[in-house]
Amino acid sequence: MESRTSHIIDEVEAASRIEDGMTVAIGSPTPMALVHQIIRRGLKDLTVVDVGLSLDMLIAAGCVRKVVSYYAGGGFGVPVAPAFRRAAERGEIEVWECEEGILTSGLQAAAQGLPFLPWRGGVGTSLPEVNPDLKVFADPIRGETLLAVPPIKPDVTLLHAAVSDVYGNVQHVGGPGWIDLFMQRAADQTIVQVEKVVANEDVRKDPWATTIAGADAIVRVPYGAHPFYSRGYYVQDNAHLKDYLDASTAAAKGDPAALHAYFARYCREPATHADYLEQIGIRRLLELHEY
Amino acid sequence: MPSDVSAQDLSPQEIMAAFLARDLKDTEHLMVGVAMPIVEAAVRLAHLLHGPNMELIFFGTRMNVADRHTLPLPAFAWDNRVVRWAESFSDTGHRFEDVKHWHKRVFFIGGVQVDPHGNTNLIGVGPDYATLRFRGPGSVGTPTLSTHVGRYYIVLNSHSPRILVERCDYMSTYGWGGGGADARKKLGLPGGGPKYCVTPLCVMDFDEEDKHMRLHSVHPGVTLEEVQARTGFALTIPSQVPTTLVPTPEELHVLRTRVDPEGRLRRM
Known part of the structure; x- marks a missing residue:
């Protein structure tokens, strides 16, 4: 066997x-x-x-x-x-375009093999206009106005x-x-x-x-999960996230040098996750164990 | 205890927090979303002063911290350390599976645009949705929350004609729609809708009949003309417009020593 x-x-x-x-x-x-x-x-x-x-x-x-x-x-x-x-x-x-209840409805519809699930949050808003996959319909039981959310698979x-x-x-x-x-x-x-x-x-x-x-x-x-937290293991590396955010902000304003350096250093040069951790460094990682 | 603080020493944000705090009742469930420091301060102030049975729900963390002298919270909404004060989490399972009980809940919402009937927009600004002039962060859970909660407050960090507009380019929450006391009922929305819109200049409510935004009070030192000039639509102005009540010495003491000892509301 x-x-x-x-x-x-x-x-x-x-x-x-x-x-x-x-x-x-x-x-x-x-x-x-x-x-x-x-x-x-x-x-x-x-x-x-x-x-x-x-x-x-x-x-x-x-x-x-x-x-x-x-x-x-x-x-x-x-x-x-x-x-x-x-x-x-x-x-x-x-x-x-969606929101939390619409997203979970779409995921749930996919899991249940349904063509859609109904949701009320978003009725009356622009969501079905800017996202034509969301259909406004009258429910067949009570005639209420609801959104039909298609599967998100x-x-x-x-x-x-x-x-x-x-x-x-x-x-x-x-x-x-x-x-x-x-x-x-x-x-x-x-x-x-x-x-x-x-x-x-x-x-x-x-x-x-x-x-x-x-x-x-x-x-x-x-x-x-670095630079984010992992429950029971380490807290979020806010300094690193802020560095990324600053680099992304500069890139969006037309200066991509820091962002290119970020991706080179943390994504392209390290071949594996272990290589990434070496880039971050043991000192920084251990600091994240202090609540 | 700073019993002799004059109106000049108060920041508009402190006045906003104290106003909101007084409107919250004990035993209510207060849902606070991301990036709303004034609202955070308001619910904690209410909790300490008159709401020992309030439930504070910050980003899915449900807590009762009335016995805490101060409450250090991470500044960053996704920082997992907020769970330090939790008694339970609303995000185990489906965050939105018990909306039938949400009439007990109170919610607070910002917006990149707000119109005269309290409809709000977090989607973006610009005539063409495919290439917006300003792309907003997205609706988070506000369409569902505003549909179901007992009442909610629109809280704005600034008061300008770019935010308070005649018509939202896109609506991510339906407040009072096109107006009228039955607007929400006609659409089958069970929640109570927006009650106040609170800004650094003033407090606005909604006319009982047409649900058009109406000036409720102006903060000390703010003129009617200033409010009108910085609002992008015609507000309903009652014959008497009172000045917003400033925090009492006790409220201010608790606000500055326990809720906001770092003085965030004085630096916004």
Whole structure:
């Protein structure tokens, strides 16, 4: 009899499962090791379901054709992520305008194999005008005005979690991000990067703690959410994020030197996640263990 | 205790926070989104002064921190350290799965544009959606929240004719639509709609009949003419426009020593 198959792959193989033009959903905490690998590979024309600065990085790196996002703020007092803003204003990316309830409805419709799910939030607004995929309709039971949200089906969902065994039994510290399981259920395949691979016995000790059963692939990348946080492991590297935001802001204003240097240093020169961590440096990484 | 602070020493943001705080009631569930420092201060002030049973919901973190002398929070909304004060999270599972209970909830919203009927825009500005002149951050959860919550407040960091406009280029929340007390009911929106629009110059409410924005009070030192000149549409002006009540000495003391000891509201 053959033995049970391991789900462990490395980040290079994980990114090779993504092809130009695919729809990629990115959960929270942000699976940055996989995001970096997408940029490293120079993938193009992706439809990206994401928020915030990881979305901004993918756009700035030229990987994105279409954005499905409810929020592209920059943080640190910057109301709109700079690369997102510039690309959208210049018509270089298409935006599938939505909001949190519409996005989860679309993901849920995909997971349930339904042509649409109804949602009320957005009725009366411009959302169905600027996003013609959203249809205003009268519900057949009570005749109420609602939006029909079509399925949002990621080809690949990328998530970050605390641990998994080699069979893809994933356990989070403090539970998954609020949208992670919607993305996982809707996607054709889900790749979860984890801080640590644990023994199958460790999972069996507390099977109720398993948040994703049998993820398609597991990538072991300690510090893999850097510069974002990973619950139970490290806090967010705000200094690094601010450096990125400054570089992206300058690039959006026509001076891309700092942004090119950022991508060269953190995405193109390091061949792997371990090389990336060497660029960040052990001192900085250890500082992130102080609450 | 600064009992002799004159109106000149108050920042408009402190007046805004104190006004909002007084309008919030104990036991209410207060949902605070990203990048709203005035609102953060307002709900914490209310919580400390008269709301020991309030629930503060900051970015999915539900907390009751009335017993905390001060409450250091990360400045960055996505910083996971906000969970330090959580009793539970609204973001386990579907963040929006219990909207039927949201009549108890109070929400606060900003906007890149706000029109005379309290409709707001976070999508962007410009005639052509494919190439906006200003691309906004997106709607976050505001379309759903504004649809369902018991009431909400429009809180603006600045008061200008570019923000307070005759017509939003795009609407990401439906306040009172084209006007009229039954506008929301006709669309089947269960929530109570926007109650006040609060800015660094004044407080505005909505006329009971036509739901057009109406001047409620002006902050100390602000003239009616200034408000009108900096509003991009004709406000309804009642015959008597009072001055916004400034924080009491107690409110100001709590605001400056416990809620905002770093003085963020004095530096905006």
